[in-house]
């Protein structure tokens with residue numbers, strides 16, 4: 001349910017839509033629990049005020065790289081931010097230290113090449129654009145400095161990109177540890193021998 005306390009005539013809001021998930025509009029009239037909106041597509045709709053959510057009209061058009069910077073951390077705000085970034089080929093976004101990846105369903109090789117790995121090597125988390133190499137690098141450094149086991153949880157629905165993400169994480173770890181060897185096997189060989197279950 002939305003937050004009706006913030007909604008007045010003139011408010012810019014989000015309302016659920018059967019076709020495009022969320023549609024934005026402006027409140028033109030409020031009668032009791034009913035709000036009349038003009039959507040950005042020019043349609044007039046009447047909805048229960050409890051089901052509309054405030055829209056941040058000052059949010060940057062390119063989105064924010066960390067969702068904790070959003071004025072409203074509700075579903076339409078989060079999805080709109082991801083959509084703005086995705087339109088600019090930015091498939092990764094942070095929410096604090098969690099990385100959200102939107103499956104591009106097309107190859108973006110420049111995102112995963114050796115130059116990219118070099119950039120993220122040793123960089124403080126959050127210093128560079130959101131990327132899975134930043135997560136892998138943080139984990140790798142924690143493992144080396146704290147001498148402890150580390151875990152990365154990769155979660156998502158079927159087809160979301162977990163396998164691809166895991167492959168890229170492994171590739172980065174292999175890149176970082178590839179030169180040192182244990183019992184005659186390089187770190188790269190050991191990483192590539194790992195099997196995983198979901």
Ligand SMILES: Nc1ncnc2c1ncn2[C@@H]1O[C@H](COP(=O)(O)OP(=O)(O)OP(=O)(O)O)[C@@H](O)[C@H]1O
Nearest residue numbers: 103104105106107108157158159160161162163164
């Ligand atoms: N980062 C990416 N860049 C390009 N394509 C991607 C990326 N991530 C996923 N894909 C595409 O999406 C497809 C499905 O991704 P993937 O197999 O990783 O999903 P999954 O979450 O492991 O699915 P399942 O749970 O069904 O095994 C891949 O075959 C690939 O075509």
